[in-house]
Amino acid sequence: MSRVVVTGRVPEIAIEKLRAEHEVDAWDGPESISRAELLRRVAGADAVVSLLTERIDAELLEAAGPQLKVVANVAVGYDNIDVPACTERGIVAANTPGVLTDATADIALSLILMATRRLGEGERLIRSGQAWKWGMFFLLGSSLQGKTLGVVGMGGIGQATARRAKAFGMEIVYQSRSEIDPGIAAELGARRADLDELLAVSDVVSLHCPYGPATHHLIGAEQLAAMKSSAYLVNTARGPIVDEAALASALREGRIAGAGLDVYEHEPRVHPELLELENVTLVPHLGSATVETRTAMAMLAADNALAVLSGEQPPAPIN
Numbered sequence: 633m634s635r636v637v638v639t640g641r642v643p644e645i646a647i648e649k650l651r652a653e654h655e656v657d658a659w660d661g662p663e664s665i666s667r668a669e670l671l672r673r674v675a676g677a678d679a680v681v682s683l684l685t686e687r688i689d690a691e692l693l694e695a696a697g698p699q700l701k702v703v704a705n706v707a708v709g710y711d712n713i714d715v716p717a718c719t720e721r722g723i724v725a726a727n728t729p730g731v732l733t734d735a736t737a738d739i740a741l742s743l744i745l746m747a748t749r750r751l752g753e754g755e756r757l758i759r760s761g762q763a764w765k766w767g768m769f770f771l772l773g774s775s776l777q778g779k780t781l782g783v784v785g786m787g788g789i790g791q792a793t794a795r796r797a798k799a800f801g802m803e804i805v806y807q808s809r810s811e812i813d814p815g816i817a818a819e820l821g822a823r824r825a826d827l828d829e830l831l832a833v834s835d836v837v838s839l840h841c842p843y844g845p846a847t848h849h850l851i852g853a854e855q856l857a858a859m860k861s862s863a864y865l866v867n868t869a870r871g872p873i874v875d876e877a878a879l880a881s882a883l884r885e886g887r888i889a890g891a892g893l894d895v896y897e898h899e900p901r902v903h904p905e906l907l908e909l910e911n912v913t914l915v916p917h918l919g920s921a922t923v924e925t926r927t928a929m930a931m932l933a934a935d936n937a938l939a940v941l942s943g944e945q946p947p948a949p950i951n
């Protein structure tokens with residue numbers, strides 16, 4: 633029997649699955665676990681099932697000890713994990729790709745619709761109690777049909793977002809490290825472009841790339857300036873891919889039409905200027921937040937941990 637530390641609350645069914653084979657120490661406090669408590673609890677762990685809110689770095693791996701075999705993140709993004717530090721110590725790192733693709737693409741499409749149709753503005757107006765009535769020019773937004781979606785990062789979530797956007801009548805261009813399956817590109821009518829071209833031709837730019845040193849502030853003042861003044865930016869990937877201060881200026885000065893954000897540069901803090909602007913839709917990192925998706929993510933993370941603990945290859949290794 634091994635010792636598994638779960639760093640935050642996850643669906644009980646995943647805890648039961650782990651508990652059927654191992655001793656499980658799962659943090660279930662109402663707040664995120666403190667760093668000090670986390671470092672104390674991981675001591676002697678054979679597996680750590682981590683949430684994206686916890687930083688899994690060399691300090692934590694040292695605190696866990698040399699018996700630690702696997703870090704299983706309950707997320708597809710793993711910028712909270714120092715993967716080279718895991719690899720150096722022979723620790724398997726794993727994530728949860730696939731199971732949250734549709735849920736996240738649904739939120740991307742929701743943000744595209746909310747931003748282009750000004751739904752947040754409309755909702756705030758009604759809730760404020762202000763008088764309103766139907767008007768020919770009242771809260772006019774922008775149609776999607778015939779417009780171009782630029783997908784930055786054409787992995788599973790980017791493709792799923794493109795598929796939805798195509799159903800809304802959009803043309804797809806994408807920027808990606810590698811060419812995608814030609815069958816999928818043909819099905820989506822998607823054309824590959826470099827970032828400069830994508831920014832120049834897109835009516836909506838949706839970010840779906842992983843976050844790391846190569847994508848830090850990938851969208852900054854210069855890239856925002858390269859977008860059409862009628863275009864929208866949507867981010868469901870990771871906050872620091874966008875320079876939030878530059879985005880706030882571009883939105884305030886009308887240099888782009890609007891934005892929809894699910895993730896933030898200094899999460900959970902939101903840049904104070906964004907809070908003042910009407911032309912940005914702000915939702916609190918809900919990309920994978922459905923009961924079904926979170927359950928599937930927790931079960932996949934449990935399967936990753938269980939596989940490594942029994943000496944097998946995990947279903948979704950990172951390193």
Ligand code: GLV
Pocket residue numbers: 684706707708709710732919920
């Ligand atoms: C959520 O943000 C994830 O990476 O799974």
